[in-house]
Amino acid sequence: MKRILIADDHAIVRRGLRLLLLEEYPSAEIGEASDAETLINKIIQHEWDVVICDISMPGRSGLDALSQIKQMAPKLPVLIMSMYPEDQYALRVLKAGAAGYLGKETIHDDIIKAIHTVELGKKFITPTIAEKLAKAFEEDQSDQLHEKLSDREFDVFKMLASGKAVSEIANQFALSVTTVSTYRSRVLEKMGMKSNADLTRYALEKKLI
Amino acid sequence: MKRILIADDHAIVRRGLRLLLLEEYPSAEIGEASDAETLINKIIQHEWDVVICDISMPGRSGLDALSQIKQMAPKLPVLIMSMYPEDQYALRVLKAGAAGYLGKETIHDDIIKAIHTVELGKKFITPTIAEKLAKAFEEDQSDQLHEKLSDREFDVFKMLASGKAVSEIANQFALSVTTVSTYRSRVLEKMGMKSNADLTRYALEKKLI
DNA sequence: AGAAACTGTAGTAAAAAAACTACAAGATCA
């Protein structure tokens, strides 16, 4: 009698997933949430065995929700789904505590396998991701976040970290404000951070400024 | 043959000051600037003995200009004028390197006296300010900037320093965004800082977060 | 007691930033 909670903003996806799961576990209890808030509430109100959560719900909230869940219920396994291929974001998601990453190539069997795996408290790692993990580990990527930045991104990063406004930076580099803004987004994305203050903290810690 | 540079955005004030100065120094060379940029340019182009600068030129630029001047020409004495009474901001101005603070009660004689004083490389301090200085010193105010904040301001300060957005804070305290924004302005003003990154740095240094 | 300053609060309007989107050229991986 599994209790599985699905979070995705597309009703179609939820429906598909539900059918797929019921096929395997006919008597399972399936919950649905269409946004991060509902997801959190359902987790508070009820116990679940596994959560399957799309990362790109409205408002970038997949990762946010994940960290919130990890605080509230550290043991509840959360499988993160994504429409993106198994790129570097998979690592970030795992770092944030996900029990597994289901990329866009994921097929039926993978999902069932993933559920079995994470229920045992283990992580579901596809071979592709395993390799990335190994590489990341070797490069100690997690400790040198900023090395993943391109030159331009790094410039922008340093200036943001020291408190410069996007417009100031644009001015100084003679770029459009939106360009600098895009760099900022990428920097935050790549470094898995969400505010300039995080950048400042990081830079201070690493003595980059 | 004194060379005095006046910076104020009101033509009337510049004119009045010019006449007043010429009365005392008939052969003085008087320069005028109506905004911070012009002020900086005139300082680059020409040597001056004293600068008299209003603190509230368009865009909060009085203090900014002062620190820029202090970097370019550390020895050039800058007298800061202000329409505000000699309150706590006088201290901030002095801390930023001004040679003296001329408040709204300043009279003719004070200005002349101030010029004489600062030309000798000394600071022009009125008794009122001297007292404030002493008190500030005693309280080591300069090292405990955050103690000047009110409770609400301090709350907001901490949250800003840890990277919360104004809107998040407003939400959490159930206040209007503009209210929180006002607190932010006051915090920045009181602490003599200009960006959230400064707050973060300060808070980290003092281990407040 | 009275003036001046400080605090908590918010509206309006203007400015800035963020999210999204797009695209071409170069890098890379399979």
Place this chain on the structure above:
DNA sequence: TGATCTTGTAGTTTTTTTACTACAGTTTCT
């Protein structure tokens, strides 16, 4: 050698932030 990623760049639209301003209680000097 294609397919996929990354990088540099920017426009549009939506959301946030900021600058000003205001105002009524409190507190604080004189």
